[in-house]
Amino acid sequence: MTMNATRLLRRSRAEAASSGSPSGAAAGAHRPDPGPPPGVRVRDLTVVYKTPLGELPAVGGVSLTIAPGTITGIVGESGSGKSTLALSLLNAVQPPGRIAGGSVEVDGLGDVLRLGGDELRHARGRHLGYVFQAAQNSLNPLKTVGKQVLDLGRSHGVDDLPALVRDARGLLERMGLDGARVLDSHQHELSGGMRQRVGIMLALVLNARLAILDEPTTALDMITQATILRIVREVHKERGLTTLMITHDIGVAAEVTDRLAVMYGGRVVEHGPTMDVLGAPAHPYTQGLIRAIPRLSGDPTQARALPGRPPTLGTLPARGCVFRERCPLRMEVCETTEPPRVAVEEKTVACHAVAARREEHA
Numbered sequence: 001m002t003m004n005a006t007r008l009l010r011r012s013r014a015e016a017a018s019s020g021s022p023s024g025a026a027a028g029a030h031r032p033d034p035g036p037p038p039g040v041r042v043r044d045l046t047v048v049y050k051t052p053l054g055e056l057p058a059v060g061g062v063s064l065t066i067a068p069g070t071i072t073g074i075v076g077e078s079g080s081g082k083s084t085l086a087l088s089l090l091n092a093v094q095p096p097g098r099i100a101g102g103s104v105e106v107d108g109l110g111d112v113l114r115l116g117g118d119e120l121r122h123a124r125g126r127h128l129g130y131v132f133q134a135a136q137n138s139l140n141p142l143k144t145v146g147k148q149v150l151d152l153g154r155s156h157g158v159d160d161l162p163a164l165v166r167d168a169r170g171l172l173e174r175m176g177l178d179g180a181r182v183l184d185s186h187q188h189e190l191s192g193g194m195r196q197r198v199g200i201m202l203a204l205v206l207n208a209r210l211a212i213l214d215e216p217t218t219a220l221d222m223i224t225q226a227t228i229l230r231i232v233r234e235v236h237k238e239r240g241l242t243t244l245m246i247t248h249d250i251g252v253a254a255e256v257t258d259r260l261a262v263m264y265g266g267r268v269v270e271h272g273p274t275m276d277v278l279g280a281p282a283h284p285y286t287q288g289l290i291r292a293i294p295r296l297s298g299d300p301t302q303a304r305a306l307p308g309r310p311p312t313l314g315t316l317p318a319r320g321c322v323f324r325e326r327c328p329l330r331m332e333v334c335e336t337t338e339p340p341r342v343a344v345e346e347k348t349v350a351c352h353a354v355a356a357r358r359e360e361h362a
């Protein structure tokens with residue numbers, strides 16, 4: 001570690017000892033006016049992976065509008081394309097994957113898919129804060145957490161590095177950690193849950209206005225998970241963020257999100273206010289998902305798992321509705337034609353049966 005880094009971290013430790021209370025929580029002193037929370041508009045996004053069967057879509061023509069200032073959840077079974085969608089918002093899909101089409105407009109940044117090189121590197125961190133799935137393995141094992149915060153600040157041209165370190169410490173303390181000690185630690189000295197929280201701190205510390213959290217609480221026990229979710233909500237509100245929370249756990253989504261997008265086979269099948277999606281699900285898949293969860297279905301004796309298994313890239317039908325193999329409402333048109341997106345009150349639902357029902361009532 002350089003002398004400068006050691007001095008900065010030591011100062012942060014001394015301040016922690018003298019103040020005894022979390023600091024820097026309200027945030028981003030090192031970055032004066034980061035602006036309002038951004039809206040995001042994903043249009044016709046298709047992402048393919050190269051497989052022995054050719055290039056197959058993990059995200060197939062997704063359109064999704066994320067309102068500024070909301071916490072939007074993305075839920076769906078494993079393999080439904082959630083992480084691939086999250087990576088696309090950062091233009092970070094790696095081979096054998098490739099973004100094959102569409103756009104991702106973020107207010108203040110433009111189409112992220114058109115950014116490259118330094119522009120993209122700056123956007124990540126400064127505008128787009130992210131915790132990748134398995135963030136607990138993404139720390140540099142050779143450097144202390146504090147050194148990694150300083151590296152991050154330097155690579156993004158942060159002038160006030162002491163303020164950045166204070167902010168990092170404050171965020172860690174809010175998440176129930178000894179901030180100064182964690183900044184002084186290497187990855188191997190931290191538990192899985194601690195690393196997860198370090199990941200969240202690194203996503204937020206540059207004061208990005210769009211936070212993308214991919215399964216941020218998966219490695220945590222129930223109590224730590226509840227704490228983290230509370231803090232995500234608080235920080236979201238205090239800092240005026242737009243937050244995207246990706247999870248396979250509907251309970252987590254129900255607890256923190258304002259809006260919910262349900263993914264299946266690389267499509268968003270239902271999207272709208274969380275209360276409406278969970279309280280009055282319209283898509284047969286969302287209905288099945290909720291019936292399978294005793295706590296949400298209301299009647300534990302009636303809870304039953306969805307029949308069949310989710311598709312893989314290889315078993316995904318090339319045409320028609322990707323859910324039809326498991327759908328009780330399947331019709332002929334579902335075999336051949338991609339379901340239309342229809343408005344159901346405040347929600348958007350992609351389903352032929354829902355569209356037909358609407359026409360009957362029109």
Ligand SMILES: Nc1ncnc2c1ncn2[C@@H]1O[C@H](COP(=O)(O)OP(=O)(O)O)[C@@H](O)[C@H]1O
Nearest residue numbers: 049058077078079080081082083084096312313
């Ligand atoms: N690097 C990769 N190579 C090939 N297929 C991949 C790769 N990453 C993901 N996939 C496939 O893409 C689909 C979506 O995966 P992913 O986005 O990780 O879903 P989720 O996050 O919802 O579990 C899955 O079928 C998965 O097997």
Ligand code: SF4
Nearest residue numbers: 321324327334351352
């Ligand atoms: S489009 Fe057809 S198969 Fe797909 S969910 Fe709707 S009714 Fe079922």
Ligand SMILES: [Mg+2]
Nearest residue numbers: 082083084133
């Ligand atoms: Mg994932």
